[in-house]
Structure formats: structure tokens, C-alpha cells
Amino acid sequence: MSDGVADLLVVGGGINGTGIARDAVGRGLTVTLVEQDDLASGTSSWSTKLIHGGLRYLEYYEFRLVREALIEREVLWAIAPHIIRPLRFVLPHHKGLRPAWMLRLGLFMYDHLGGRKRLPATKTLDLTTDITGKPLKPGYSRGFEYSDCGVDDARLVVLNARDAADRGATILTRTKAVAAERADGLWRVTAEDRGTGATKVITAKALVNAAGPWVEQFLTNGVHAKAPAKVRLVQGSHIVVPKLYDHDRAYIFQNADNRIIFAIPYEGAFTLIGTTDQDYHGDPKDVAATPEEIAYLCSAASEYFTRAITPADVVWTYSGVRPLYDDGVSAAQEATRDYVLHRDGGEGEAPMISVFGGKITTYRRLAMSALELLAPDLPKLKDKAGWTAQAALPGGDFPVDTVYNVAESLWRSHPALDTLMIDRLAHAYGTRARAILEGVETPADMGRAFGAGLTEREIRYLVxxxxxxxxxxxLWRRSKLGLHLSAAEREAVKAHMGA
Structure with a gap:
């Protein structure tokens, strides 16, 4: 940093914060990011794991948001093909709900609104003969199949942070911004190391408040400023059950309450079902799926699947709080998923951008918009164009749809290792899996094995x-191996990391 002053300080290590940090450092700014917990430990790791346009947002006339998200879908797939994959979604026609002509019209718009290039178009299905109809009740005879993408959401956050750090950014996790004030045309932010309790002051020319569900709290308690907009905290919960079918397609189901849920193949052996939408009023760190939400998701899925799903089938639940911009609508599911950026700071004052709302799919465009707002105050940004659409995220430097070639290359160079482990490493780390396997010739070289292919060597790499x-x-953010390990094996990982 020049004279100990950063150009930009970002508060929040979720997808928006890390995306802004990555874009900014790539344009020549000196950047520090502070996150009060682990990267992606809040909303960004508790999503439905989709990169999608948001088909249902068309009903709320959010055409700009849907178009932007649909464009971003293929951009993100291209820069992170190891953690983003195409998914085909089956939408059964429910005779008592939206008419077939409305579904066809919506899907026609979905196909053409965002300049789809690589992903296949929508097609009509005869569910009485197509394999996707087999798990469904006999009453569903007609359906539509369209394209979106799945993503490992927490890894997307970590890879943005990793790339930012590789380009020179300082990433400080478990470091909480507790106070911020303007002085001499700069921001002076007091940050506390949550492990040791030690504090330090970080000085920066500009500040971005990307604290997610805590954005309003940071403004009130940290900056001692009135929030320029209200945040609507909306709880979304998901359940995971043993896999309900054998094919690779996902489902999108309409419900009688006008909501939709997804059922998505997950981690090989499971099906992910979600999400709910209900207002949340507590501390975001305490959010958890309620019995009512679990029962709702089981009931909604059972309306379609032949096999009834009960709370007893649920092997894992997770819940997150979406920090949506409060646009005053009555129902939680109708609240806009669009982002709103608010710039604070008069002439001669250090600027602050506060991020309200947003969704994972549009994080890169949000970052570009935030830097555009800061450009008048940061001369280094002058004439610096956006660059993140063309630059692969770490490990993603290979063509889309060729992750299996990466895995095959790793198999050939490490024939003694388990192929399932190699395949998982390729999909999680892409070409950077080579760094984990460098010098490895035998399974013993990977160190202690904890189960499900997790080894001491991989843990060391993650640390x-x-x-x-x-x-x-x-176990739950850098991977989802916690689903595959026994309680004793998870405890062994905990003890190993504690030591």
C-alpha cells in the first residue's frame, strides 16, 4: 500500500465482496478485504447452488434482471467450468396451475432474452415416455425442459478471493470491521482479529460495505450512519434427502401458493430440495430451517414425486438469510432479487458504497457497477475497462465441457490413486488440483485418509x-464432504485441524 493507505477496503467476504475485490485489484487498485468469519460463511454458501436467469422473476416483470442474469450464465460457466455445470430442468405442466401457453411463452422469452449461445434450447416432453417422467406421479403427462447451470456456491466465493489475493489483494478472514470514520479525506476502519482480540486500524481511500445480511448493522453500529435503504431479511431453507431418481436432470415444480421449488441431483447420492421464502427478524448467524419449512418442502415435493417424502427422510438441512432490498412488496417471494448500490460521501469526503440485495448469478456485474460509482474518486480506475468476463477463475483455465479431460490427465499422471478421488479433485480445483498432487506417487503420499477421499494433503492445501x-x-464450505463422512470421521477431521 502507498504510505500504508489502501485504495479500497471491502467489508464482507461473500460473493459480492470477493467479486468487487477481485475486479478492483485487477484494475490496479490496492485492496484489502475483511470478513468477520470464514469466506462464504453467510448467505453465499446457503443458496440453491444455481447460476440461472430466474424464470419466475418474469412474472414480476423483472426483465432487466433476468436478461442480465441470463447473459452472465454463460460468462460464468466459461470462466469457472470446473465448478459450474450445465443443468437441464424439467417443468411438469400442472393442470390446476399456470396454463401450458403461459409456460411456453415464459420459456420462449427465457431462451431468447439473454443471447443464449452454448446451452441447448427448451423442448417439450412427453412425461409418459420420457425418463424424466418415471419418478413422477401418473397425472403429469406433459412437461418442458430448459437450460440453466449449477454451481458450487462457496467455492465460487473462495476462487474469487484466491484470484484477488494472487493479484495482490490482502484477504483477512475472521477479522471484523467494528468501527469506521472519515478523517482527512480517508476512511479509518478499526478491525478486530476475532481469534486474538487484537485490533488494528486500516486506512483506505474508499470503502465498500458488502456485509450482506449485516449491511444495515454495519452502517448503524460501525459507521454510525443512517441506512439509506431498508434491508428485507428473507429466510430460505433447503433439505437434502437420499437421491430420488437416477437421471441427471433437475426439476422445477409449481406450488398452489404460487411459489416454486427445485429438486436437484446433489453430491452424487442425494437430491437437494428448496427453497422457502419467509421474512426473518433475528440475528442472521442464528438462522436454521424450521420444522414448518421442512414439512412444507417435503409436502411440495411429494405433490409431484411418486415416492412420498417425509421429514424422516431428511439427512441434512441448511438455511440462509437473503439481504434483499426492501421494495415494499407484501410477500417475501415477491421481493426483488435485483441489487441496489448506494454511494455516500460529498465532495472532498471519502466515498462509501453500500450493497443491498443481489444474487449470485449477477455478482460480477454488481462488482463492475460498484467500481463505476467509485471511478470519479479513484483516479487509477480512469479508463480501466472491466476484465473479469474473459479471465478464468483459479483452476478454470480450460474450455467448457472438458473438465473430464482435466480428470483424465490427472488419472494418467497418478495411476495409483483412487479414480473417484481424482474426479472430485478435478471438479473442485480444476487445473489447480495438480498443486495438491504434486510429487504424489502412492496413496500413502497423500497422508492420513479421513474417508470419502479426503486426505491430510488436501486439508493442508486448503489451509x-x-x-x-x-x-x-x-467439510461444509470448501467441500460438502460432511455429507459423505460418518460422525466419527467428521470428528477426526475436527481433531486433526485443532491439532
Whole structure:
């Protein structure tokens, strides 16, 4: 940093914060990011794991948001083909709900609104003969199949942070911004190390408040400023059950309450079902799926699947709080998913951008918009064009649809290792899996094996390169191996990392 002053300080290590940090450092700014917990430990790791346009948002006339998201879908797939994959979604026609002509019209717009290039178009299905009709009740005879993408959401966050750090940004996890004030045309932010309790002051020319569900709290308690907009905290919960069918397609189901839910193949052995939408009024860190939400998701899915799903089938639940911009609508599911950026700071004052709302799919465009707002105050940004649409995220430097070639290359160079483990490493780390396997010739070279292909060597890589500190960081954010390990195996990982 020049004279100990950063050009930009970002508060919040979710997808928006890390996306802004990556874009900014790539344009020549000196950047520091502080996150009070682990990267993606809030909303960004509790999504439905989709990169999608948001088909249902068309009903609320959010055409700009849907178009932007549809364009971003293929951009993000191209820069992160190891953690983003195409998915085909089956939408059964429910005779008591939206008419078939309305579904066809919506899907026609969905196909053409965003300049789709690589992903296949919508087609009509005869569910009485198509394999996707087999798990469904006999009453569903007609359906539509369209394209979107799945994503490992927490890894998308970590890879943005990793790329930002590789380009020179300082990433400080488990460091909470507790106070911020303007002085001499700069921001002076007091940050507390949550492990040691030690504090330090970070000085920056500009500040971005990307604290997600805590954006309003940081403004009130940290900056001592009145929030320029209200945040609507909306809880979304998901359930995971043993897999309900054998094919690779996902489902989108309409419900009688005008909501939709997804059923998505997940982690090989499971089906992910979600999400709910209900207002939340507590501390975001305490959010958890309620019995009512679990029952709702089971009932909604059972309306379509032949096999009834009950709360007893649920092997895991997760819940997150979406920090949506409060546009005053009555129902939680109708609240806009669009982002709103508010710039604060008069002439001669250090600027602050506060991020309200947004969705994972549009994080890169949000970052570009935030930097455009800061450009008048940061001369280094002058004439610096956006660059993140063409630059692969770490490990994603290979063509889309060729991740299996990456895995095959790893198999050939490490024939003694388990092929399932190699395949998982390729999909999680892409070409950077080579760094984990460098010098490895036998399984013993990977160190202690904890189960499900997780080894001491991989954990060491995550600690040294991806800011992992606890077992939860490894088992539930950098991976979802917690689903595949026994309770005893998870405890062994916890003990190993504690040591």
C-alpha cells in the first residue's frame, strides 16, 4: 500500500465482496478485504447452488434482471467450468396451475432474452415416455425442459478471493470491521482479529460495505450512519434427502401458493430440495430451517414425486438469510432479487458504497457497477475497462465441457490413486488440483485418509491456499464432504485441524 493507505477496503467476504475485490485489484487498485468469519460463511454458501436467469422473476416483470442474469450464465460457466455445470430442468405442466401457453411463452422469452449461445434450447416432453417422467406421479403427462447451470456456491466465493489475493489483494478472514470514520479525506476502519482480540486500524481511500445480511448493522453500529435503504431479511431453507431418481436432470415444480421449488441431483447420492421464502427478524448467524419449512418442502415435493417424502427422510438441512432490498412488496417471494448500490460521501469526503440485495448469478456485474460509482474518486480506475468476463477463475483455465479431460490427465499422471478421488479433485480445483498432487506417487503420499477421499494433503492445501481454519470450513464450505463422512470421521477431521 502507498504510505500504508489502501485504495479500497471491502467489508464482507461473500460473493459480492470477493467479486468487487477481485475486479478492483485487477484494475490496479490496492485492496484489502475483511470478513468477520470464514469466506462464504453467510448467505453465499446457503443458496440453491444455481447460476440461472430466474424464470419466475418474469412474472414480476423483472426483465432487466433476468436478461442480465441470463447473459452472465454463460460468462460464468466459461470462466469457472470446473465448478459450474450445465443443468437441464424439467417443468411438469400442472393442470390446476399456470396454463401450458403461459409456460411456453415464459420459456420462449427465457431462451431468447439473454443471447443464449452454448446451452441447448427448451423442448417439450412427453412425461409418459420420457425418463424424466418415471419418478413422477401418473397425472403429469406433459412437461418442458430448459437450460440453466449449477454451481458450487462457496467455492465460487473462495476462487474469487484466491484470484484477488494472487493479484495482490490482502484477504483477512475472521477479522471484523467494528468501527469506521472519515478523517482527512480517508476512511479509518478499526478491525478486530476475532481469534486474538487484537485490533488494528486500516486506512483506505474508499470503502465498500458488502456485509450482506449485516449491511444495515454495519452502517448503524460501525459507521454510525443512517441506512439509506431498508434491508428485507428473507429466510430460505433447503433439505437434502437420499437421491430420488437416477437421471441427471433437475426439476422445477409449481406450488398452489404460487411459489416454486427445485429438486436437484446433489453430491452424487442425494437430491437437494428448496427453497422457502419467509421474512426473518433475528440475528442472521442464528438462522436454521424450521420444522414448518421442512414439512412444507417435503409436502411440495411429494405433490409431484411418486415416492412420498417425509421429514424422516431428511439427512441434512441448511438455511440462509437473503439481504434483499426492501421494495415494499407484501410477500417475501415477491421481493426483488435485483441489487441496489448506494454511494455516500460529498465532495472532498471519502466515498462509501453500500450493497443491498443481489444474487449470485449477477455478482460480477454488481462488482463492475460498484467500481463505476467509485471511478470519479479513484483516479487509477480512469479508463480501466472491466476484465473479469474473459479471465478464468483459479483452476478454470480450460474450455467448457472438458473438465473430464482435466480428470483424465490427472488419472494418467497418478495411476495409483483412487479414480473417484481424482474426479472430485478435478471438479473442485480444476487445473489447480495438480498443486495438491504434486510429487504424489502412492496413496500413502497423500497422508492420513479421513474417508470419502479426503486426505491430510488436501486439508493442508486448503489451509495454506484457501483460508480454511476449522473442520466446518473444509467439510461444509470448501467441500460438502460432511455429507459423505460418518460422525466419527467428521470428528477426526475436527481433531486433526485443532491439532
Amino acid at each position: 495454506e491456499n484457501e483460508w480454511a481454519v476449522t473442520a466446518d470450513d473444509v
